[in-house]
Amino acid sequence: MKRIITLTVNGEPVEGAVEPNRTLLSFLREDLGLTGAKHGCGLGDCGACTVILDGKPVNSCLVLAVQADGREVLTIEGLADNGKLHPIQEAFIETGAIQCGFCSPGMILSAKALLDESPKPTETEIRTAISGNLCRCTGYQKIVEAILAAAGTAQGKEVS
Amino acid sequence: MSEFRVLNTRAARLDAPAKATGRAKYADDLAMPGMLYGAILQSPLAHAKILNIDTSKARKFPGIRAVVTAKEAGLVKYGVSPARYDETLYAHEKVRYVGDEIAAVAAVDPATAQEALDLIKVDYEELPAVFDMFEAMKEGAPQIHDEFPGNMNAEVHQEFGDTEAALAACDLVVHHTFLNKRQDAAFIEPHACVAVFDLDGKLTLHTSTQVPHYVMRTVAMVLQIPVGNVRVVKPYVGGGFGPKCEATPLEMSAALLARHTGKPVKITYSREQVFLHSRARHQFYAEMSLGVKQDGTMVALKNKAILDGGAYTSFGIATVYYSGSLLGGPYKLKAMKYDGQRVYTNKPACGAQRGHGGVAHRAAFEQLLDMAAEKLGFDPVEMRLRNIMTRGDMTINELDMSSLGMKECVEAVRDVSSWETKKGKLPKGKGIGMACGFFVSGAGYPIYRSDTYHSTVVIKLSEDGGIATVLTGSAEIGQGSDTTMAMIAAETLGIPLENVRVVSGDTDLAVDLGAYSSRQTLMTGHATKEAAEQLRGQIAAVLAETMGCDPSSITFRDGVVLFDGGPGNFEKLRSLYIKEHRGWTDPPGGEYLTFREAARLAYLKLGSMVGTGKYKPPRLGGSYKGAAVGTSPAYGCSAQVVEVTVDLETGQITVDRMTDAHDCGLAINKTQVEGQMHGSLSMGLGECLFEEVKFDSRGRVLNPSLGEYRIPTALDMPNVDTILVESNEPNGPYGAKEVGEGAIMPTIPAILNAVYDATGVRITELPCSSERLYMAMKAQEKK
Ligand code: FES
Numbered sequence A: 001m002k003r004i005i006t007l008t009v010n011g012e013p014v015e016g017a018v019e020p021n022r023t024l025l026s027f028l029r030e031d032l033g034l035t036g037a038k039h040g041c042g043l044g045d046c047g048a049c050t051v052i053l054d055g056k057p058v059n060s061c062l063v064l065a066v067q068a069d070g071r072e073v074l075t076i077e078g079l080a081d082n083g084k085l086h087p088i089q090e091a092f093i094e095t096g097a098i099q100c101g102f103c104s105p106g107m108i109l110s111a112k113a114l115l116d117e118s119p120k121p122t123e124t125e126i127r128t129a130i131s132g133n134l135c136r137c138t139g140y141q142k143i144v145e146a147i148l149a150a151a152g153t154a155q156g157k158e159v160s
Numbered sequence B: 001m002s003e004f005r006v007l008n009t010r011a012a013r014l015d016a017p018a019k020a021t022g023r024a025k026y027a028d029d030l031a032m033p034g035m036l037y038g039a040i041l042q043s044p045l046a047h048a049k050i051l052n053i054d055t056s057k058a059r060k061f062p063g064i065r066a067v068v069t070a071k072e073a074g075l076v077k078y079g080v081s082p083a084r085y086d087e088t089l090y091a092h093e094k095v096r097y098v099g100d101e102i103a104a105v106a107a108v109d110p111a112t113a114q115e116a117l118d119l120i121k122v123d124y125e126e127l128p129a130v131f132d133m134f135e136a137m138k139e140g141a142p143q144i145h146d147e148f149p150g151n152m153n154a155e156v157h158q159e160f161g162d163t164e165a166a167l168a169a170c171d172l173v174v175h176h177t178f179l180n181k182r183q184d185a186a187f188i189e190p191h192a193c194v195a196v197f198d199l200d201g202k203l204t205l206h207t208s209t210q211v212p213h214y215v216m217r218t219v220a221m222v223l224q225i226p227v228g229n230v231r232v233v234k235p236y237v238g239g240g241f242g243p244k245c246e247a248t249p250l251e252m253s254a255a256l257l258a259r260h261t262g263k264p265v266k267i268t269y270s271r272e273q274v275f276l277h278s279r280a281r282h283q284f285y286a287e288m289s290l291g292v293k294q295d296g297t298m299v300a301l302k303n304k305a306i307l308d309g310g311a312y313t314s315f316g317i318a319t320v321y322y323s324g325s326l327l328g329g330p331y332k333l334k335a336m337k338y339d340g341q342r343v344y345t346n347k348p349a350c351g352a353q354r355g356h357g358g359v360a361h362r363a364a365f366e367q368l369l370d371m372a373a374e375k376l377g378f379d380p381v382e383m384r385l386r387n388i389m390t391r392g393d394m395t396i397n398e399l400d401m402s403s404l405g406m407k408e409c410v411e412a413v414r415d416v417s418s419w420e421t422k423k424g425k426l427p428k429g430k431g432i433g434m435a436c437g438f439f440v441s442g443a444g445y446p447i448y449r450s451d452t453y454h455s456t457v458v459i460k461l462s463e464d465g466g467i468a469t470v471l472t473g474s475a476e477i478g479q480g481s482d483t484t485m486a487m488i489a490a491e492t493l494g495i496p497l498e499n500v501r502v503v504s505g506d507t508d509l510a511v512d513l514g515a516y517s518s519r520q521t522l523m524t525g526h527a528t529k530e531a532a533e534q535l536r537g538q539i540a541a542v543l544a545e546t547m548g549c550d551p552s553s554i555t556f557r558d559g560v561v562l563f564d565g566g567p568g569n570f571e572k573l574r575s576l577y578i579k580e581h582r583g584w585t586d587p588p589g590g591e592y593l594t595f596r597e598a599a600r601l602a603y604l605k606l607g608s609m610v611g612t613g614k615y616k617p618p619r620l621g622g623s624y625k626g627a628a629v630g631t632s633p634a635y636g637c638s639a640q641v642v643e644v645t646v647d648l649e650t651g652q653i654t655v656d657r658m659t660d661a662h663d664c665g666l667a668i669n670k671t672q673v674e675g676q677m678h679g680s681l682s683m684g685l686g687e688c689l690f691e692e693v694k695f696d697s698r699g700r701v702l703n704p705s706l707g708e709y710r711i712p713t714a715l716d717m718p719n720v721d722t723i724l725v726e727s728n729e730p731n732g733p734y735g736a737k738e739v740g741e742g743a744i745m746p747t748i749p750a751i752l753n754a755v756y757d758a759t760g761v762r763i764t765e766l767p768c769s770s771e772r773l774y775m776a777m778k779a780q781e782k783k
């Protein structure tokens, strides 16, 4: 039996009819066409499906769509403001923090949740905050640099 | 200052904005009207005869549109190398590993497809299975393929010089054995694809692959469709690292189901299926002896390899050759002997993965080198520098090091890491280690025997002259090849990077063998450069004709035209342009003729403005058997220093610092080169310290998830001091060569050499977990 849910996604009110076992990830991707949240494992292991639910980063593959009823969801598609990229997005682009990009939406949203809580994090805080977001391409270094840069505390450490 | 305007900079990637905003589409993000969902039935048994397959219930299940088995698919054999086609799309007489594909279904939604799989009834007669490569080689072991007695999939025996005699004449011979574990590539995007037939019988396959060209050929062969009727289009790909280098049962099943239903069909692997499909790093056993002279000169190497191939060949023939050939450098040797065997077992097939075939043997060899250095009383850096190859050296197995900044890399990591103040001076529990390695910059030969070009590229200019579009079949899989090609095109045409677009990864656009063996920068790069030069020449010719000057006096730079290096007297051309554009809102100005004006004038003369380029390597390598594997127009190389802290109570290893220098010829994009280095080190660190695909006693993967199979997180990776060495490769476009794989070569041995420095314990088996190191330290104490 499907259930009707109403929620706010990227600032817009959304209504949907979902089976009780549908995940928020599949609702976002399939019903709303918001494919920025990625399906990397479906088990809560990789963080590619990270979205922000009521201000907190969650693995949307582990959240049921019905659990999001009445709540507020931010996906990567909603991060830019009227076409103007968010400073974290800018920093990821500039620093070279994106390779294949499959982890990037989740990584950027985890970074956003961190910077909202703690605007001037240390490198260790950043590494801890993104430790649930796996990236196989970058070795994380440029991601950490990007988040530091976005926080305005860049301390580049490159030799070249 | 660099002579380049676009190359050798830190330009942002072309695709980064799309990826940062969630707009970039990957295969699983695609949807088409009427699309069906496929699912694949895989064997639950590791080795069994198939007695009967009954699909009748599944066929009648509501929502099911097609069920296919070997009966529908046929029995065309395929694989990677034509010398060992040993797979059929679906198992017919028997299954050979847990995960072997048996049937596929298409349904209106994914849940229905999954349910229908349970309704397919397969009767098996279970056979004895073998999971260990050493067991598989024994007399009386279960036979996995009738055609390959003794489970011997491939054997290589090569010798250069007289190894036994050379070893006998050495002052010291050191021995070492080494065993790595099966590694998974663990790209974050599981394979996915959507197959669709048009009404003329042409198949389009949108798939997560590194090699659109090879997928096109294999799918055409297996499904018996003319190659010209198969188009493979690669959307954005979420990492490949090797295992996405061959056509998959997923792609072929989607295509077959699309043919049977007349509808688009999408299939996506679950994470568990990614582990079952595997095609990732082999398990290697290495046995090595190195002979040296008292003065530190390396003389002879004896190298033996056994590879656990799993149930099928995949890339394995190349793999077993690489384990030998990639030890030919970067040190001079007088003799080298290699004996390699790849063995079938009842496990998922292994294939190519970053550093193909070379990683485990490099790890063994670089430890052996340290062992020899210690016995002779040499510093490991000094020992390496004594034997190092330089530009123009030829390895004993005839690999031509046309550029090789190996020495510069070693010196750079030594200096940046302050090696000399640390080596031998650190307290117990702290250690420093180093290692080197090199890798091909593009395989010298295609996988199938052919005189094909390895890359063709077309560049088109827009009719207004403003935009150049590069059309290529090359595969952007995250490494940045689209940006690399755009930068080469922009530099060559003399226009800003933002005026170049790239359309790639589509077999209808051009030929490209794809993203494997670190080949695209060099090979697609050459073709891109040639196409841009041709286009540039066409424009210059038109200008020269109008101006009555010599075309060679015309150059392009930063989007403007130079005549004899200056603005020149181009009034005539500008008037022509303004006349043509009367009333247009954007009249050209400035003291130089712009590229856009020039190209528009050329268009009025030529119509289409298209440049084409192509590349294939010259004939490379020696004439011995297997000489092709390891050949390349160029070789990239890397040196690394790693510093560790070992908790002597628990064996816990912390990697404190990594210093990496890589010679990439010319860094087309410095940021991207560093990114490849960081990613390589991270994959090497994971393999060294904790990654291992484990099996239970019945051949089932025990840890088929990214929770149980652990890859490095942001907390495991230290920051890397990253040094670019630019040797200027004569065979590369603008002097460029590889970085994607060479950088992984030294990581494992550099860590293990550091662990030895910290503990005095030599690790001979991966992963070097705290348990293993703890046990090894205990065993050492007892001695
Ligand atoms: S898909 Fe949700 S954590 Fe991996």
Ligand code: FES
Pocket: A097, A098, A099, A100, A101, A102, A103, A104, A134, A135, A136, A137, A138, B188, B238, B239, B478
């Ligand atoms: S950029 Fe590829 S997984 Fe992070």
